[in-house]
Amino acid sequence: MLRLFRYLHRRRRANSGESNRNNNNNRNNNRNAVALITFDVSLPLQHGYLGNDLQPMLPDASSSQTAADSAEKLIVELPYFVRCPLGVVVPGQIVPVTLHHPVDVSAMSALHRSGPAASLVAAMPRLCRFGATLRILAFKEETDDSSGLSTIKAKLIGWQRFELLSARREFDGRCTARVRLLPELTNPRLAPLPGAWHSARSNRRLNQAASPAPAWVMDSYRPSRLATEAAAELSNWCPTVADAAAKSAEDPLGFSYWLMRQLPFPDWLRSELLACEHPCRRLVACLAALRRCLGFACGGCGTRLAGRADLICLSNAGCSGAYVNPSGQVHDLVTVATVTKSSLRCRGWSSSEHSWFPGYEWRVANCRSCGKHMGWRFDRSTGQRRLQPKKFWGLCRSALSPCWVETTDETADAGSC
Template identity: 25%
Template sequence: MSDDEQERTIAEDLVVTKYKMGGDIANQALRLVVEAAKPGVSVVSLCEKGDAYIMAETGKVFKKEKEMKKGIAFPTSVSVNNCVCHFSPLKSDPDYTLKDGDLVKIDLGVHVDGFIANVAHSFIVGVCKENPITGRKADVIKSAHLCAEAALRLVKPGNQNTQVTEAWNKIAQSFKCSPIEGMLSHQLKQHVIDGEKTIIQNPSDQQRKDHEKAEFEVHEVYAVDVLISTGEGKARDGGLRTTIYKRDPSKQYGLKMKTSRTFFSEVERRFDAMPFTLRAFEDEAKARLGVVECAKHELLQPFSVLHEKEGEFVAQFKFTVLLMANGPHRITSGPFDPELYKSEHEVQDPELKFSISAFTTVAALWTTFPMIKLRRDDVTSSINPTICRRHILFPLLFSLRESSPHDESQDNEEEEEEEDEMETEDRDGEGAEKPTIITFDPSLPTSHAYLGSDMEEFHGRTVHDDDSCQTIPVLPHTAVMLVPGQTLPLQLFRPQEVSMMRSVIQRDRTFAVLAHSEAVEQEAEFGTTAEIYAYREEQEYGIETVKVKAVGRQRFKVHEIRTQADGVAACLPIDDALRLQLLKIDSAIQRLRCELDIMDRCTSLCCKQCQDIEITTKNEIFSLSLYGPMAAYVNPHGYVHETLTVYKTNNLNLVGRPSTLHSWFPG
């Protein structure tokens, strides 16, 4: 970035959107690799799977912005047991095959236009609720996870990085574990993965002296990286080949070897200052040769493969957090289930224990509907702001108290004195400047004109009977505390949220907002229904966006949360035998597991008669319909065909001239 360019931050809505898009892709890539990490699977294949998914998904966003760089911000690495980090082997390197009971750490990153979303997650291969993990593996995973949760509460404007360091030490000690010495969590900026402000883990005396104290500020972004060991916390170079590097823009050198110059030129063109893996080069042998001179003269920074002592275990959790004006917002995380890990230890520090006490965060997708019990508010209160000559009380926050007769008389006296004083000033000061009359539109705070003036408006009101049970979709937002009568503006771009709102509009325009707050550490069981009164769909930067104005209506109590598993099968390109198998399963959870297994195994679509000839792949499927990629078509003779929409196909040999006479999608 040149000196003339202004640094772009999350104060811009578009920057936030790019961070969230990268975060969504990173989360999905992580889940894909976690689900594929089974006994007998090689680490190389997992790394390739994660990187391929990131490149494919980032290639689908901002297609019109030809010059925009996007892709991998940190190559997928899979570090097992005592391997601390950065294990991402080449095809020509010795590989590792996963086994039952391995402690696996997956680390990866995504960037959209240089805005980075990093994530890392730890789990045990083969773990299940029927056989939870105990012992030292459970201790270290629990410890690392709680350290991450504590950091989420401590990394906020006004706090200092030293507070996070001390909290990590206390939590790790409670589980008889140690943070990896000297590891850093970095501030993120556009195209910068290792910003100036850092959080250090378990510093030595010298590191503590040298490390710069810093205060977190609004509109900053951090990749919070927690690495905890069952051992001493000393990470060492284990002697394995380094495969991940990053360009150091501050270093310059005239390379002597042609292979090195060619290699370095490709690094600058493809990766800029983002970390990359030698596996990304077409010719690994030339890449291994070219990197030597570049690393020797510090043009590239190595990410060495580090190890703890043999027999120890290391767990890692990393998340990206945006320090928004309304509080920290975590955009990346992994699928952690605390019931899978049973430790005999717990956090000892009372303040930390309260801060990170367990609670259930409800983040329902549009396919998840809660059964809620509704209660109507008995009293509706309203507040009218007072405007005096000298002060404007802006109608945002109010501090209310009861007024006594004494208070009223005192206020009246003060007001009369103020009027007399102003009259005296006006008489005495001939050249005095007259008071400026300030007017403002009292409807401005609730109009939300920035969402657009052409929103479709709705009238009427949906009222549910007292003490009745209703099935209402839940908004998957945990940072909104809505009360009846309050206006709720929303800008939604995640596919599940957009789909949910389309469904809500077609019904009674009512959805539920659970009352969850990080300030109140308990499970969300109450909330408020919201009714949409203005709605608009549009495309911004190639992304489908829904803008909504809603108002809080009625309080409710959650009665039951139900997960519906029948909508998934309708979107799967599966044969009749598999559909019959799904129909026979009574349990919704078992049906979902079976469907997830089918989706994991279904990578290619082949000709039914030729069997092994691939027509298209799972990645080419897209949803032309609101209800998914699968549809049905009945021809003029009454025969029903099932149809599937894809971007492109292979190995199709048409017999005769193609006809569009009865096509359900013209052309």
């Protein structure tokens, strides 16, 4: 028995030493990957493919936040762009658009003349009622001399949460949405957390807490503490993502929206998170998702595409961003350094025309199993030998499905608080 005990003890020490060496190797590989990035991460947010002559219209963010706090669920009517499907937009998200339809061009021109405080609502996905209004950051209108048709290129930014009540079409073809503007609650208060991420047992435990709640309960759900925990959890993913998270974690309200933009949540889940009145609810839900997410798979057939350690930040906004092609279709991309072997198939020739990442050529990438369009592969151009990384992948958020770790009810209860 003593010999068996010594043997098991040596095996345990050997296994622990091997796991520590593997973890150190993974950290060293991630550090080397960060050191090899020579791409200018400020270029994607500039959207230079739209042109350098866009007229800036920079709104004052502080005045918007003050108006949002003072408004008590104000009901207003805003222009509704039904031919501009952008998905569920998150506050702070920059979205480039290219409008060709005469009705949309006329409505956007009128909105531009109204001033920087004018807001609009993009087309909402089905069964989604909560989103964010949009304001114009930069604007340019071009007219074709031969046809006389106008085209608008603009950069929009998500501004304030809203709830869609109804929408109607006017006699001239324009659409109007009746929305309820939702204020941001910054005062901490104890409330039931979203049932999608917490079991009924934990909700009952929180609801039974007397008011005022004990100090340890309030401290556990402080937005600043939740933001710090989420930033620390991101360090297990990728160093480039963790560095961007550390810069954004100083503002818990903005950090909750930043997390929603980085994680490839489906539109219906984004809409449910935007319905939360307090940032601590969104932070708790995002923190639970960070701990459960193992990677990303094809939304059509479930083929594993990439792990969470494969994320790479090639933009100041993080590893996720919205881009528009010449036809006006907006794609929300998640950039990864590598994908699972034999999971994607590239087709067509490489092209640098209208490239979203200057210095890289793109190729269309489809799922090898089901043929679903997943995104693009970006390879550095021939004359850009010093540009790193040599290649990466841009996967569409709408085509991805998160891979969740399977947990029991007891495990979910233990990790919920």
